[in-house]
Amino acid sequence: xxxxxxxxxxxxxxxxxxxxxxxxxxxxxxxxxxxxxxxxxxxxxxxxxxxxxxxxxxxxxxxxxxxxxxxxxxxxxxxxxxxxxxxxxxxxxxxxxxxxxxxxxxxxxxxxxxxxxxxxxxxxxxxxxxxxxxxxxxxxxxxxxxxxxxxxxxxxxxxxxxxxxxxxxxxxxxxxxxxxxxxxxxxxxxxxxxxxxxxxxxxxxxxxxxxxxxxxxxxxxxxxxxxxxxxxxxxxxxxxxxxxxxxxxxxx
Numbered sequence: 001x002x003x004x005x006x007x008x009x010x011x012x013x014x015x016x017x018x019x020x021x022x023x024x025x026x027x028x029x030x031x032x033x034x035x036x037x038x039x040x041x042x043x044x045x046x047x048x049x050x051x052x053x054x055x056x057x058x059x060x061x062x063x064x065x066x067x068x069x070x071x072x073x074x075x076x077x078x079x080x081x082x083x084x085x086x087x088x089x090x091x092x093x094x095x096x097x098x099x100x101x102x103x104x105x106x107x108x109x110x111x112x113x114x115x116x117x118x119x120x121x122x123x124x125x126x127x128x129x130x131x132x133x134x135x136x137x138x139x140x141x142x143x144x145x146x147x148x149x150x151x152x153x154x155x156x157x158x159x160x161x162x163x164x165x166x167x168x169x170x171x172x173x174x175x176x177x178x179x180x181x182x183x184x185x186x187x188x189x190x191x192x193x194x195x196x197x198x199x200x201x202x203x204x205x206x207x208x209x210x211x212x213x214x215x216x217x218x219x220x221x222x223x224x225x226x227x228x229x230x231x232x233x234x235x236x237x238x239x240x241x242x243x244x245x246x247x248x249x250x251x252x
Contacts, residue, residue, distance in 0.1 A: 005037050006205050013051055013206035017213020021059035021178065022221050022229060024155020025236030026052060028243045030206060034199075043199055045151075046192030050203030053189050055210030056182040062218040063175030074176065077136035078183050084144025085184035089191035091149055102248070108153050108241045111160050115234055123226050126167030135166055140180070147184035148191070152244055155181055156237050170229040174221055 012033045020026030027048055034044040063069050071078075128135070139161050147154040158180050162173035192198050221229055 001037060001039075001199070001202060006201070008033065008037070009202055009205040010209040013055070013209020014213040014216075015209075016052075016206075017055040017058075017210035018217040018220075019213075019232075019236060020052065020055050020155070020210075021062075021214040021217030022174065023233040023236040024159065024177065024181070025153075025240045026055065027152060028236075028240050034202065037202070039199055039202070042195075042197045046189070046195070046197035047199045047203040047206075049185055049189040049192055050198050050200070051206035051210055053182065053185040054207030055214045056178050056185050058211050058214035059218050060175070060178040060182045062215060063178055066218070066222055068172055068175035068222070069179055071179065073132070074136075074179050076133055077140045077176075077180060080137050080140025081144035081147075081180050081183040082187050084141040084146075085148035085187035086191070088145035088148025088150075089188045091145075092191075104150070104153055105241055105244045105248070108156060108237055108244070111156055112234065112237050112241065114160070114164070115230070115237070119230075123169060123230070125169050125172070128166040130165060132166075135161075139165075143180070144184050144187070147181075148188045151188075153237075153240050154184065156233070156240065159233065170226040170233065171221055174229055178218075 012030055016026035016029045019029065030051060031044055031048050034047055035041070039047060060069070064071050130138075139158075143154060143157050143161070146157070155177055158177040159170070159173045162168040162176050163170065168176065189198070
């Protein structure tokens, strides 16, 4: 990788960090950049996990510091997500991801339509539909496994689960989503590192940008509130959906 690539990676990390800390979907920015700079697909995916771990962990810390999310309340979710993501990452070479590649666009489309036609969803808190231990066990294992195994749209699945199932507003859902994203990113990253599928220079450069972007993005969420997060969420779900459809037709 040439020296002039690194400023591009740093700026990409900042932009992706802003977007990801607000609504998820930063991977649709970072993965194409890594691929276009010449990294093989497995290395691009592993490097993406490294840089996104910086952003999600930083955003989770900012949201916790600002009181949006209580990390003690998320302990079971963190544990279940860690187990699920680790299992998913180790399963990558054993299972065919083609089925998920076809299914996920439909699920993201359903989330998009649900959010569009339910404009009040996520604007205010509502009572949870499930006990938190049941929710974290089921969704932590399920979404964690998905993120370790496949990944695209994980933030949208977590955010909508917190909103639709547990009645959170979009701000609280975003904070909790970042905690779970950070957990599954770190678990998956460990597996990629074991396989040697990470470009450390590129990942650390983008990660430095992610730290800046995550601070900016989380600050915007706290300042603007749920009405600001909703359109950003809809935009990123739409772009992620479009990216998945494009990849299914044209390839990565």
